[in-house]
Amino acid sequence: MSWRRALSLHAGALAAVLCLAAPTADAQNPAGPIANPFEGRADVIDEGRSLFNQYCAHCHGTNAHQGERPRDLRRLKLRYGSQAPRIFYEAVSNGRLEKGMPVWKSVLGEDMLWRIFTFLETVQTPP
Numbered sequence: 048m049s050w051r052r053a054l055s056l057h058a059g060a061l062a063a064v065l066c067l068a069a070p071t072a073d074a075q076n077p078a079g080p081i082a083n084p085f086e087g088r089a090d091v092i093d094e095g096r097s098l099f100n101q102y103c104a105h106c107h108g109t110n111a112h113q114g115e116r117p118r119d120l121r122r123l124k125l126r127y128g129s130q131a132p133r134i135f136y137e138a139v140s141n142g143r144l145e146k147g148m149p150v151w152k153s154v155l156g157e158d159m160l161w162r163i164f165t166f167l168e169t170v171q172t173p174p
């Protein structure tokens with residue numbers, strides 16, 4: 048085996064490990080590269096809630112009360128910890144079309160989506 052091959056195998060294994068560890072191994076950058084621009088802004092919560100109830104509630108439940116786990120957005124923090132903003136952003140940007148989650152970024156825009164996220168932060172299930 049050439050050293051190049053050995054090196055790339057090693058890098059592959061390392062990437063796999065980093066990938067598995069991603070939800071917790073982000074101590075240097077707790078918010079991740081994607082952060083909520085309205086973090087801590089109590090004044091956008093009501094608007095976020097009403098946007099949520101208008102656009103998301105028929106699948107994710109009124110005020111995010113949803114008993115079906117994959118759709119229960121009160122579990123974002125529990126599921127993803129500090130990666131929750133990133134996972135949220137990816138889910139609303141790309142959708143999960145094969146599972147019935149539509150693309151939202153092009154419909155509502157980032158500003159409205161982060162208002163929704165700010166509301167969701169207020170209803171997270173405690174760990």
Ligand code: HEC
Pocket residue numbers: 099102103104105106107117118119120122123126134135136138139143146147148149151155163
């Ligand atoms: C037509 C139904 C539908 C609508 C409307 C909808 N979603 Fe979803 N969404 C889903 C489904 C189904 C899933 C679960 C996908 C899966 O199993 O991975 C999901 C998953 C998600 C996830 C990832 C949850 C996780 O724990 O990984 C986020 C974030 C999300 N939706 C946000 C939203 C937001 C914000 C809106 C409103 C702007 C919205 N969704 C509207 C169906 C919908």
